[in-house]
Amino acid sequence: MNVSKPFLILQLRPEDSTSNNEFEAILKYGGLxxxxxxxxxxEKSGIPGLSLDDYAGVIVGGSPFDICTPQDExxxxxxxxxxxxxxxxxxxxxxxxxxxxxxxxCGLLGSYLDTxxxxxxxxxxxxxxxxxxxxxxQDPLLEDFPEQIDVLCGxxxxxxxxxxxxxxxxxGDACPVQMFRVGxxxxxxxxxxxxxxxGFIVRIHAYKHHGYFPPEEADELITAINRHDTPYAxxxxxxxxxxxxx
Numbered sequence: 326m327n328v329s330k331p332f333l334i335l336q337l338r339p340e341d342s343t344s345n346n347e348f349e350a351i352l353k354y355g356g357l358x359x360x361x362x363x364x365x366x367x368e369k370s371g372i373p374g375l376s377l378d379d380y381a382g383v384i385v386g387g388s389p390f391d392i393c394t395p396q397d398e399x400x401x402x403x404x405x406x407x408x409x410x411x412x413x414x415x416x417x418x419x420x421x422x423x424x425x426x427x428x429x430x431c432g433l434l435g436s437y438l439d440t441x442x443x444x445x446x447x448x449x450x451x452x453x454x455x456x457x458x459x460x461x462x463q464d465p466l467l468e469d470f471p472e473q474i475d476v477l478c479g480x481x482x483x484x485x486x487x488x489x490x491x492x493x494x495x496x497g498d499a500c501p502v503q504m505f506r507v508g509x510x511x512x513x514x515x516x517x518x519x520x521x522x523x524g525f526i527v528r529i530h531a532y533k534h535h536g537y538f539p540p541e542e543a544d545e546l547i548t549a550i551n552r553h554d555t556p557y558a559x560x561x562x563x564x565x566x567x568x569x570x571x
Contacts, residue, residue, distance in 0.1 A: 327570070328357070328361045328381055328566075328570040328571070329381065329570065329571055330379065330380055330381040331360075331361055331362050331363050331379075331380060331381065332355075332357060332361065332362045332363075332380060332381050332382050332383070332384055332566065332569075333362070333363050333365070333375070333380040333382070333383045333384070334348060334351060334362050334363065334364045334365070334384050334386075335365055335367050335372065335383065335384070335385045335386075335430075336348060336364065336365070336366050336367065336368070336385075336386050336388075337366075337367060337368045337385075337386065337387070337388030337390060337406060337429055338366075338368065338386065338387065338388055338389070339368050339388075339389070340531050342527055342530075342531055343527055343528055343531045343532075344366060346523070346524045346527045346528075347386045347387070347519060347524065348364055348386075350519040350520070350521060350524050351384060351386070351519045351562070353519075354518070354519050354521075354559040354562050354563060355384070355519070355562050355563060355565070355566040356563055356566055356567070357566060363380070367406055367409070368388065368402060368406070369402075371402070371405040371406055371409045372406070372409035372410070372412075372413055377416055377417070377420065377422050381423065381569050381570055382422070382423030382424065382425070382510075382565070382566075382569040383413075383417065383422070383423065383424045383425070384424075384425050384426075384427075384430075384562075384565075385424075385425070385426040385427065385429070385430030385433070386427055386428070386429070386430065386517075386519070387427060387428035387429045387430070387480075387517060388428075388429040389532060389535050390403045390406070390429060391481055391482050392407070392432045392433065392436050392442045392482060393442050393443050393444060393482045407433070407436075410433045410437065411437055414433075414434065414437040417511060418437070418438075418507060418508070418511060421507075421508035421509055421510050421511060422510060422511070423510045423511075423565070423568075423569040424510065424511045424512060424513075425512045425513070425514070425518075425562070425565045426512070426513045426514070427513075427514050427516070427517050427518055427519065428478070428480055428514075428515060428516070428517055430513060431483075431484065431502075431513035431514055431515045432480075432482060432483070432484065434488075434507070434511070434513045435484040435488050435502070435513065438488035438489065438490070438491065438507065439488070439489065440484045440485065440486055440487070440488040440489075441484070441485040441486065442482050442483070442484060442485070443482060443483075443485055444481055444482050445483070445485055446482075446483040446484075446485070446499065446500040446501065446502070447480060447481045447482060447483065447500075448478050448479065448480055448483075448499050448500050448515075449479060449537070449538055450478075450479030450525065450528075450529060450537050450538050450546050450550075451477070451478070451479065451546060451549055451550060451553070452475055452476070452477055452478075452549070452550070452552075452553035452555070453475070453476055453477075453478050453497055453499065453500070453516065454473055454474070454475055454476075454497065455473070455474060455476055455495045455496060455497040455503045455504070455516070456472055456473040456474075456495065456496060456497070457470060457472055457473075457494070457495060458492075458493050458494055458495065458496055460492040460493060460494055460506075461493075461494035461495055461504070464492075464494050464506065465564070465568060466494075466512065466561050466564045466565060466568070467494060467495070467561070470557055470560075471557070474495075474555070474557040474558060475553060475554070475555050475557070475558070476503070476514075476516035476517070476518075476520070476555050476558045477516060477517050477520035477521070477525055477550070477553060477555050477558065478500075478515060478516040478517060478520075479525070479528070479537050479538075480500075480515060480537075481536060481537060483500050483502060483515050484502040484505075484515070485502075486502070487501075487502055487505055488505060488507065490507065491505040491506060491507045492505060492506045492507075493505050494506055495514070500515055502515060503515050503516060504516075504561075510569070512565065514558075514561065516558060517558070518558045518559055518561045518562040518565075519559065519562055520555060520558065520559075521555070521559070522550045522551050522553065522554075525550045526547050526550060526551075529543050529546050529547055529550070530543070
C-alpha cells in the first residue's frame with residue numbers, strides 16, 4: 326500500500342517472539358510494508374517525544390500489563406507507559422487523530438476516558454463471536470459486515486462500560502465493550518484485529534504462566550485456535566490503514 330506518511334506502531338510486549346510476530350501481523354493484515362511504518366517498542370523506554378503531524382495514524386497492540394493492577398504493584402516501566410499514553414491521548418483525542426488500539430490499547434484509551442477497567446468481563450484465550458450495534462452498521466470500518474463476526478481474544482480485564490461520549494460499535498455476551506469509537510477517527514477493539522492462529526499460538530506459549538489460562542490447557546487451546554478464522558476482524562485493520570493512508 327502506498328502511504329503518504331508512515332503509521333506509528335506502538336508495541337508493549339516484552340518478549341521478542343510475541344512483539345515481532347505482532348508487528349509482522351500488523352504489516353500483513355494492514356497491507357503495509359515495514360518502510361511505511363515507524364515501530365517503537367515502548368516497553369523498553371516509554372513513548373518518546375513525537376509529533377502526530379509526522380504520521381498517518383497510530384496503531385497500538387496488546388501487552389501482559391494490566392491497568393487494574395494496584396498502582397503499588399505496577400513496574401516502573403508500566404507506570405511510565407501509562408503516563409506517556411495519557412499525554413499522547415491528550416493530543417489524539419482533542420485532534421480526533423486516527424488511532425486504533427487493540428486489547429491493551431483499548432484499556433488504555435478507556436482508562437483515559439475515565440471508564441472503569443476491571444476483571445469483570447475477562448475472556449479466555451480463543452475465539453469469540455461479537456455483533457454489530459446500530460452505530461456499528463453505520464461505521465466505515467464495519468460497513469457491509471455481517472451482523473455477527475468471529476474474533477480472537479484473550480484478556481484478564483476490559484472496560485466495564487462504554488466510555489462517556491463514545492459509540493459502541495461491536496458487542497458480545499461475555500464482554501459487552503468489544504469495539505468503540507471516539508469522535509470520528511479514534512478506535513479501540515478489545516479483540517485482536519491482527520490476530521491469527523499462528524500469532525495466538527506464539528502468545529499461548531509465551532504467556533502460559535501469566536494467568537490467562539491454566540498452563541495445562543495450552544495444547545487444548547492451540548488445537549481450538551487452529552479451528553478459528555477471523556477474516557472480518559482482520560478487515561477492520563486493513564480498512565483502518567486504507568482509510569488513513571492518504
